[in-house]
Amino acid sequence: EDxxxxxxxxxxxxxxxxxxxxxxxEVTNFRSLLWYKQEKKAPTFLFMLTxxxxxxxxxxxxxxxxxxxxxxxxxxxATQTGDSAVYLCAVASxxxxxxxxxxxxxxxxxxx
Amino acid sequence: NAGVMQNPRHLVRRRxxxxxxxxxxxxxxxxxxxxxxxxxxxxxxxVYLQKENIIDESGMPKERFSAEFPKEGPSILRxxxxxxxxxxxxxxxSSPQTGSYGYTFGSGTRLTVV
Numbered sequence: 001e002d003x004x005x006x007x008x009x010x011x012x013x014x015x016x017x018x019x020x021x022x023x024x025x026e027v028t029n030f031r032s033l034l035w036y037k038q039e040k041k042a043p044t045f046l047f048m049l050t051x052x053x054x055x056x057x058x059x060x061x062x063x064x065x066x067x068x069x070x071x072x073x074x075x076x077x078a079t080q081t082g083d084s085a086v087y088l089c090a091v092a093s094x095x096x097x098x099x100x101x102x103x104x105x106x107x108x109x110x111x112x
Numbered sequence: 113n114a115g116v117m118q119n120p121r122h123l124v125r126r127r128x129x130x131x132x133x134x135x136x137x138x139x140x141x142x143x144x145x146x147x148x149x150x151x152x153x154x155x156x157x158x159v160y161l162q163k164e165n166i167i168d169e170s171g172m173p174k175e176r177f178s179a180e181f182p183k184e185g186p187s188i189l190r191x192x193x194x195x196x197x198x199x200x201x202x203x204x205x206s207s208p209q210t211g212s213y214g215y216t217f218g219s220g221t222r223l224t225v226v
Contacts, residue, residue: 102155
């Protein structure tokens with residue numbers, strides 16, 4: 001069965017720290033991996049990764065995919081309290097052009 | 113562009129009642145997806161609809177749950193005879209075409225069954 005596992009489940013750090021969130025997957029016919037940020041409302045799209053080794057970057061957030069080892073990491077540098085959220089990882093398979101397989105998320109809390 | 117609109121934001125139902133959750137997709141989006149999120153769990157796909165058609169309902173329980181997306185009006189997720197286990201956040205997402213994985217999500221409806 002396809003699955004996506006995120007770690008850690010929760011993480012508490014201080015403002016200014018750098019964090020690394022992990023997402024590993026076992027998905028038949030992998031197509032792409034997506035990261036979302038979920039605050040109290042709707043998940044908002046961050047990145048979509050399709051190719052290994054190519055870093056995607058947006059401000060203090062960056063992400064990279066390793067298709068050989070079947071994982072991705074999401075890095076956040078110089079964290080701010082506004083980064084507090086649940087970060088969700090999802091994987092798309094070639095078997096479906098709309099369904100995503102979701103991880104349970106990492107709850108990140110940034111303390112001032 | 114108002115985004116994906118879901119209502120109500122919070123819904124409390126007694127066991128045995130019916131719950132109706134509404135989702136208006138983004139303007140120009142004709143594909144709607146419903147997901148359920150239980151506490152400490154990831155989003156679980158329920159159903160995928162286009163206007164007047166259910167494309168894939170493989171994630172939806174066979175009994176008590178139904179979904180529609182009429183020609184006019186919002187998509188509706190209906191849960192009949194709710195039970196405590198139905199308590200969850202229900203998210204709707206839309207996309208302009210299938211294969212657009214960067215869905216736009218609504219803010220969700222948090223259903224509590226008492």
